[in-house]
Amino acid sequence: MANNMRYFIGNWKMFGVPKSINIVNKINTFIKSDKKYNRKYRVIITPPYTLLESFSKIFKKKLISIGSQNCYHKDNFSSNTGAVSPYMIKKIKAKYVIVGHSDNRAEGDTEDMLKKKVTFALKNKLKVIFCIGENKKERSNKLTFKTLKKQLSKVLEKKLNKDNIIVAYEPIWSIGTGKIPKSSDLSKTIKFIKKVLSNIFKTKKSIKVLYGGSVDSSNIGQFRSLQEIDGFLIGGASKSSKNFIDIIKNYYR
Ligand code: PGA
Numbered sequence: 001m002a003n004n005m006r007y008f009i010g011n012w013k014m015f016g017v018p019k020s021i022n023i024v025n026k027i028n029t030f031i032k033s034d035k036k037y038n039r040k041y042r043v044i045i046t047p048p049y050t051l052l053e054s055f056s057k058i059f060k061k062k063l064i065s066i067g068s069q070n071c072y073h074k075d076n077f078s079s080n081t082g083a084v085s086p087y088m089i090k091k092i093k094a095k096y097v098i099v100g101h102s103d104n105r106a107e108g109d110t111e112d113m114l115k116k117k118v119t120f121a122l123k124n125k126l127k128v129i130f131c132i133g134e135n136k137k138e139r140s141n142k143l144t145f146k147t148l149k150k151q152l153s154k155v156l157e158k159k160l161n162k163d164n165i166i167v168a169y170e171p172i173w174s175i176g177t178g179k180i181p182k183s184s185d186l187s188k189t190i191k192f193i194k195k196v197l198s199n200i201f202k203t204k205k206s207i208k209v210l211y212g213g214s215v216d217s218s219n220i221g222q223f224r225s226l227q228e229i230d231g232f233l234i235g236g237a238s239k240s241s242k243n244f245i246d247i248i249k250n251y252y253r
Contacts, residue, residue: 006041007166007210007231008248009129010238011069011098016047024055024064026241031063036252038063041231043248044096044129045238049084053092060093067096067129070104073116075123086117090124097121098233100131100155102172111154118155118165127164129233130155131212132193136173144171145192152196162201166208168233169193174213176236183226186211190228217246224251 010027012020024045031037046067047055056066072083089097099117100109109117114130121128132151134144148169156165169190174180181189190209197207211223212233223229237243 004040005208005230006251007044007208008041008244008251009044009067009096009168009210009212009231009233010046010244011101011212011233011235012045012047012239013069013103013235014048015239016051018051018054020047020051021055021058023239023241023244024059027244028059028062028064030241030245030248034248040252041248046096046098052089052094056093056095065095066093067098067127068094069098070101071097071099071117071121071126073109073113073120075120086120086124086126089121090126094126096127096129098129098131098168100151102131102133102135102170102175111151115155118160122161122164125164127166129166129168129210131168131170131233133170133172133175133213135171139171139173144189148189148193149196152193153200156197156200158201160201162197162203162205162207166210166230167193167197168210168212170212170233176214178214180214180219180222183222186223187226187228190226194228215247217243217250220247220250221253 044065044067046069068089071086075085075087100114134147138147193209208230210231211229215232215234216237
């Protein structure tokens, strides 16, 4: 059963003020009444840094887990203005951290930096949601698999604790565009990613791979039959409790 566990992760990006806690409260109320919760799926919300501590405190003993959208690539106190380290995130009781989102890669995160982020996050016992994905050009040049393999093997390695790593496949051309991959392509890609992960970690145990990119309550049904997808990283549609709850409801319809 545990192996079929799905993750619905809300990535708020640059959204949210203190009263946005209402959104998380409503989602929490919904999952509290849903017997499938924790048996079939889990919910994680990643608010911006400004809300991370208050949300983590409020939801510490509740059903939803809270995660950070990013972390810095150094872990000791140092003179990096505006930076937040994995240690600081762990200390406020957040449980997860997203690493390698294409927004951050576009703003200068290199694979070397990502490797440090993943390593320090795991060292601090955070669970890592590691994002990968090809851009439009790589896709049209049929370089998707090559790109994904490189993104995985440059950052992940056998000595890392694979049990605390979830991979999120987010094709860049799909994020925020309303476009989603064809089911047959997506199925092949997710299987490919799982194969690469098995090779990196030298294990037969399947590592969780999520899909992200324009997931909403109207298209979630298209993913239902793809059992190899272990859950979803949801941006735009996670900013409203109704949309987010409808995604879960429609997935299990
Ligand atoms: P989207 O974003 O759902 O708005 O496409 C997903 C993401 O960037 O994680």
